Each structure stands twice: as C-alpha cells, then as structure tokens.
Amino acid sequence: MRLMRIGDWGQEVPVLMTADGQAYDLRPVTRDIDGSFLESWAHRLDSLNLQGLEPYDIGTRRIGAPIARPTAVVGIGLNYAAHAAESGDPVPERPVVFFKHPNTVIGPHDDVVIPPGAEKVDWEVELGVVIGRRASYLRSAEDAEACIAGYVLTNDVSERDYQHHAGTQWTLGKSCATFNPVGPWLVPASVLEDPAGIRLRSWVNGEPRQDSWTSDMVFGAADLVYRLSQYMVLEPGDLINTGTPQGVALSGRFPYLQAGDSLTLSGGDVLGRQELKLVGNG
Known part of the structure; x- marks a missing residue:
C-alpha cells in the first residue's frame, strides 16, 4: 500500500495505491496527504472502505511529492x-x-x-x-x-x-x-x-x-x-x-x-x- 499525490503543482490529488496496483482517489477522505490526514489514518489505512472510493487513473500525470x-x-x-x-x-x-x-x-x-x-x-x-x-x-x-x-x-x-x-x-x-x-x-x-x-x-x-x-x-x-x-x-x-x-x-x-x-x-x-x-x- 502506497500514498501518492498526482497532478499539476498546487493541484495534486491524494491517491491510495493498493498492493495489486489499483489507485483510488482519496478526496472523499481528505483534501491532501498532510499532517492531519497522516495523524488520523497513517496507522489504519487497512480500515479504509475502498468501496466508497473511485478508481483513479494516474496515467502520465505529474507525480508530486507524496x-x-x-x-x-x-x-x-x-x-x-x-x-x-x-x-x-x-x-x-x-x-x-x-x-x-x-x-x-x-x-x-x-x-x-x-x-x-x-x-x-x-x-x-x-x-x-x-x-x-x-x-x-x-x-x-x-x-x-x-x-x-x-x-x-x-x-x-x-x-x-x-x-x-x-x-x-x-x-x-x-x-x-x-x-x-x-x-x-x-x-x-x-x-x-x-x-x-x-x-x-x-x-x-x-x-x-x-x-x-x-x-x-x-x-x-x-x-x-x-x-x-x-x-x-x-x-x-x-x-x-x-x-x-x-x-x-x-x-x-x-x-x-x-x-x-x-x-x-x-x-x-x-x-x-x-x-x-x-x-x-x-
């Protein structure tokens, strides 16, 4: 499981990538991968309900700092x-x-x-x-x-x-x-x-x-x-x-x-x- 931020500078989308390579849009959960999100979720990502998240196509989009x-x-x-x-x-x-x-x-x-x-x-x-x-x-x-x-x-x-x-x-x-x-x-x-x-x-x-x-x-x-x-x-x-x-x-x-x-x-x-x-x- 990995956390990424994808998109143009200042407009990055928070993304969760699972072990099988599927990426999910985390915006229903958090606006960004910031301190508040990490404090709340970093140690319990396995409990995220992926069924409530939309798949995200990373494609050739810019990869920001995670x-x-x-x-x-x-x-x-x-x-x-x-x-x-x-x-x-x-x-x-x-x-x-x-x-x-x-x-x-x-x-x-x-x-x-x-x-x-x-x-x-x-x-x-x-x-x-x-x-x-x-x-x-x-x-x-x-x-x-x-x-x-x-x-x-x-x-x-x-x-x-x-x-x-x-x-x-x-x-x-x-x-x-x-x-x-x-x-x-x-x-x-x-x-x-x-x-x-x-x-x-x-x-x-x-x-x-x-x-x-x-x-x-x-x-x-x-x-x-x-x-x-x-x-x-x-x-x-x-x-x-x-x-x-x-x-x-x-x-x-x-x-x-x-x-x-x-x-x-x-x-x-x-x-x-x-x-x-x-x-x-x-």
Whole structure:
C-alpha cells in the first residue's frame, strides 16, 4: 500500500495505491496527504472502505511529492560512516542536525534548478522519515516508532560552497529552491515495519555514484526521531532526511552537477525511483 499525490503543482490529488496496483482517489477522505490526514489514518489505512472510493487513473500525470508541504524539514549529516570518511569528518557521536526550508520539497521528477553562480551542486540519496504523531520528549526509540507515519525516497540536494557560508551551519547550502525532491510515494510504517534493509543508489548521466543500504546508518530512523524529540517538537507531516551514503561529488571522485545533467535515485521496489534533470536559473 502506497500514498501518492498526482497532478499539476498546487493541484495534486491524494491517491491510495493498493498492493495489486489499483489507485483510488482519496478526496472523499481528505483534501491532501498532510499532517492531519497522516495523524488520523497513517496507522489504519487497512480500515479504509475502498468501496466508497473511485478508481483513479494516474496515467502520465505529474507525480508530486507524496506529502503536502511540511512545517519542517530536518536534515541529518554524516549518518553513514563511509560518507563521513569521504567528507574528512569523524563518525559523529550524536546526530549532526540542520534544517532545510520546507519549500524546497518538490516532486520526484521535477527539475532541480542550479542557483545563479553555483558551482558545487551535489546529490544525496536518502531515506526520508515522515512524522505521523506529535513527538516531544519521547522516552525511547520504541515510543518513536509509533510517531512515524511512513517512509519516502528523498534527495538532499546541496550546494557545497553555500553550505559553509555561515560557518558550521549548513542550512544556506541546503535551502535553495527545488533542493529536496521527494517520492514518488510514501510507504506507511504499518506496511514497512523495518526500514533498515533498503538499498539506496544514485546515478549521474547513467553512471553509478552511490550504492549502499539503510542498515549502514549510524543512527537508525526511530533512534533519530527519539533523539530529535529531546530538542524539538516534531509535528505530523514533518520530514526527516536521515543522511546519505558515500559516493557524492564532495568526495572529489566525481564532478559536481551542471545544467543538462540527468540524476537518477533509487530506493528499490520499496521506495521507488526519481528521474530528475538539472536546469539553469533563467
């Protein structure tokens, strides 16, 4: 079972796709796949009466991000030991946390826009965690699991020079427009109980870049939600980018992205695939 948002920008239709590939229009249930819907339905989608829903033909329509604009996008840095090594940093003892502007979230096949004058735009395939219940001062990672609505494929696009324009705070290099493609779908936590066995891969112009597994994360999904809840209140619909594996341009082994490049990300059959084009600004 998967949740999707289909249609032109700002006019996306919430859609439920069943295991047999049939899509249903969720508008009789909710206006959008937002925090309110996720809080109410993410853990009991099996109880939806599909007989009261109309089939929906996705066809060739645009696929939007599977969650409406979150109130917060929280990023985790250096959460794979090999990526920390290629970045020249030690494996962190505590999660490295930064924020992205929520309006960076776009669909999985929308264009990624290179900012004017940017020369170090990088890709980062990641597991995304979507919050389904308010998380504040949780007592354990087990409690955190109940606060997770589901999981998505996400791309923490970064401009590496901008990333250090404010010293050690990375937000400036993470928040440019279009810098967070998400989707194509959200897998509910009730369906994907263990997100630790997902293969994450990326390609630039068809050439392989990243290839790793979420089991290699330093801090797992539920552990991150638990730890973050000690410092901030996570609301339903919020997105956590849980960090990227090795194989990015920052390593020095590959060139940075340029206008005209194609970027492919994969989370296998579980999280789906992104096909993106890099375009210039103006």
